[in-house]
Amino acid sequence: MGLIVMKVRMKEVAKTAGVSTATVSYVINKTRFVSEEKKQKVLQAMEQLGYTPNSAARSLRSKKSYTIGLIVPDINNFFFTGIIEGIEQVVQSNGYQLILSNSNENFANEKEQINRFNSQLIDGLIMAPTADDHSFLCGTLGEYPVVYIDRKPNGCFGESVLVNNSEVVYEAITYLIKAGHEKIGILTGIKDLTTTRERLAGYQKAFSDYGLQLDNSLIKTGDSRYKSGYELTKEVLNNKDITALFVANNLMTIGSMEFLREKKINLPGELAFIGFDDYKWSSIIIPRLSVIKQPTAEMGRKAAEILLKRIKEEEQNNYSKEYRLTAKFYLRDSC
Amino acid sequence: MGLIVMKVRMKEVAKTAGVSTATVSYVINKTRFVSEEKKQKVLQAMEQLGYTPNSAARSLRSKKSYTIGLIVPDINNFFFTGIIEGIEQVVQSNGYQLILSNSNENFANEKEQINRFNSQLIDGLIMAPTADDHSFLCGTLGEYPVVYIDRKPNGCFGESVLVNNSEVVYEAITYLIKAGHEKIGILTGIKDLTTTRERLAGYQKAFSDYGLQLDNSLIKTGDSRYKSGYELTKEVLNNKDITALFVANNLMTIGSMEFLREKKINLPGELAFIGFDDYKWSSIIIPRLSVIKQPTAEMGRKAAEILLKRIKEEEQNNYSKEYRLTAKFYLRDSC
DNA sequence: CTGAAAGCGCTTACAG
DNA sequence: CTGAAAGCGCTTACAG
Numbered sequence: 014m015g016l017i018v019m020k021v022r023m024k025e026v027a028k029t030a031g032v033s034t035a036t037v038s039y040v041i042n043k044t045r046f047v048s049e050e051k052k053q054k055v056l057q058a059m060e061q062l063g064y065t066p067n068s069a070a071r072s073l074r075s076k077k078s079y080t081i082g083l084i085v086p087d088i089n090n091f092f093f094t095g096i097i098e099g100i101e102q103v104v105q106s107n108g109y110q111l112i113l114s115n116s117n118e119n120f121a122n123e124k125e126q127i128n129r130f131n132s133q134l135i136d137g138l139i140m141a142p143t144a145d146d147h148s149f150l151c152g153t154l155g156e157y158p159v160v161y162i163d164r165k166p167n168g169c170f171g172e173s174v175l176v177n178n179s180e181v182v183y184e185a186i187t188y189l190i191k192a193g194h195e196k197i198g199i200l201t202g203i204k205d206l207t208t209t210r211e212r213l214a215g216y217q218k219a220f221s222d223y224g225l226q227l228d229n230s231l232i233k234t235g236d237s238r239y240k241s242g243y244e245l246t247k248e249v250l251n252n253k254d255i256t257a258l259f260v261a262n263n264l265m266t267i268g269s270m271e272f273l274r275e276k277k278i279n280l281p282g283e284l285a286f287i288g289f290d291d292y293k294w295s296s297i298i299i300p301r302l303s304v305i306k307q308p309t310a311e312m313g314r315k316a317a318e319i320l321l322k323r324i325k326e327e328e329q330n331n332y333s334k335e336y337r338l339t340a341k342f343y344l345r346d347s348c
Numbered sequence: 349m350g351l352i353v354m355k356v357r358m359k360e361v362a363k364t365a366g367v368s369t370a371t372v373s374y375v376i377n378k379t380r381f382v383s384e385e386k387k388q389k390v391l392q393a394m395e396q397l398g399y400t401p402n403s404a405a406r407s408l409r410s411k412k413s414y415t416i417g418l419i420v421p422d423i424n425n426f427f428f429t430g431i432i433e434g435i436e437q438v439v440q441s442n443g444y445q446l447i448l449s450n451s452n453e454n455f456a457n458e459k460e461q462i463n464r465f466n467s468q469l470i471d472g473l474i475m476a477p478t479a480d481d482h483s484f485l486c487g488t489l490g491e492y493p494v495v496y497i498d499r500k501p502n503g504c505f506g507e508s509v510l511v512n513n514s515e516v517v518y519e520a521i522t523y524l525i526k527a528g529h530e531k532i533g534i535l536t537g538i539k540d541l542t543t544t545r546e547r548l549a550g551y552q553k554a555f556s557d558y559g560l561q562l563d564n565s566l567i568k569t570g571d572s573r574y575k576s577g578y579e580l581t582k583e584v585l586n587n588k589d590i591t592a593l594f595v596a597n598n599l600m601t602i603g604s605m606e607f608l609r610e611k612k613i614n615l616p617g618e619l620a621f622i623g624f625d626d627y628k629w630s631s632i633i634i635p636r637l638s639v640i641k642q643p644t645a646e647m648g649r650k651a652a653e654i655l656l657k658r659i660k661e662e663e664q665n666n667y668s669k670e671y672r673l674t675a676k677f678y679l680r681d682s683c
Numbered sequence: 684c685t686g687a688a689a690g691c692g693c694t695t696a697c698a699g
Numbered sequence: 700c701t702g703a704a705a706g707c708g709c710t711t712a713c714a715g
Contacts, residue, residue, distance in 0.1 A: 357709090359708080369709080369710090370710080370711080373711085374710090379711085401708085402707085402708050402709065403709095404708080404709085405707070405708035405709035405710085406708080406710075408707090408708080409708080409710045409711080410709080410710060
């Protein structure tokens, strides 16, 4: 206390152990054979002096930071925290650090953060890109590998970990159609996201496959936030005599439910309802919500594994590849 | 594409601009006066060459990483993501990066992460410590400032951003008592957390102030997870004829509600209920939940501001100070 | 007002 | 099997 302790350097460790700094480094990194005797001396000296390597020096010299960047559009969205949990697990157990950034679904924030990352700060990047044009990334790419998660960027290649959006929505809508519904409203998230396009495609395909007429006025596009779920539900219910509603985004699902609750609309009696993404609360509301559930932690793990593999192999980041994990339709009591 | 682009270094920028690297550095960091003419030349050269500084080199030399560490016990808990959002805002707008780590409420994980941080990786740390003995930190402290959030560590000093736990719980319990309840169950989180102790103290003080007999069998200690909320609710309801229940932790609130829903227990008719922490879903369940709401984003912002101030002032981290923000009791329909 | 140069603490080719 | 030493790319005291 009060005493300012000088940080111990590798030089001191080497001196105490009676070896060169090279040997200390090789012991720490296990990058060259070191005799058992010297190894023990080094380990003991490190222990005794309380040595911790300086990561800035290591990064500068080795050109590796053992840090990966992550950009998500909304840290308060439980879908993304599920993903983060999965990423964290893999990153941690491989000795990497995770730098988190929240783009807030804003392209300018996202670009700014990428610029900050472009300074040998990270060895690789995982991101869920905003809906804007990302072709600018193609140029920057190659500095470090990038893996996209949840959504693909518009205008650029790379590996991505996605979900079978179109198929699972097709399944849910088909369920509604088979239950006799023909007027089925759909509330989507942000217009230009690949997730939005794919989920909408699943909806449209179900209509077409079952010979039903598509009514574009039953398709409402929101901004992926709570409030637009509320507003669009009001809109679609006021103007249309739909018998079923599908909400293709999680926060909008909550907003939508808020409106339905306020108006005391009985589910599934007056309206069959299917939401998106699952959290523990979806089983404590009445009725228990039928939802499409994505394997969030698994998505995160997969993305992190791919990225670390890329980093280790030092492959060129010049091809596209999609990994599609399986989202599932959970039939509960709201439809 | 295919072409591997050599990273541009400060040396090239200096050469292009016709100045020394020192001048380039001073322009970038605004740490010394540079004539307008040279400044423009430098900025233009940087732009032209697409220069981004190497952060490892900068960190090594300046002994600042412009990075702060954050350790939370559960990334999937919306209370902590609210905090993270606040921290993120402040950190971003001050040009710092945020390294996130999930301790998973596990002391060993936490210690391991702190060790990784102890390598000149971070300039400061914000953490919500686990319930274990943290006196080991006192020794390490001084390397970088630490701000605790939500909870105080057991056995060590420092600044902390907390909430008026005891007072706000006192207010909620008092409300129940005034409404005529005398048998009020309480479900708490992990035993040795300061939050648990303080919330329990508020409960006990209300009983004592209103001359009610404390029944320790109505106090159940959980592990802050969903499942223990479910189990303890079952336990307390099976053995006791309580008329009101207070759950002092957010995930346990959901677990508790799950049990109540299963048993079709009518709120507030058969049981008055108050939960902890608020999220959008608490207003879509029936009845709308009465809860204690913490100012999560504000807590995060406050902690980040304190930490950055500390980092800039290079003060010694050798005093304790508590900031208590105000949590509020939201009376809705469940009690 | 600006530059030459030392040096932060590592890793790693080179040499033996 | 191991060491001496160069050098990663910056920042910053020193000097003028």
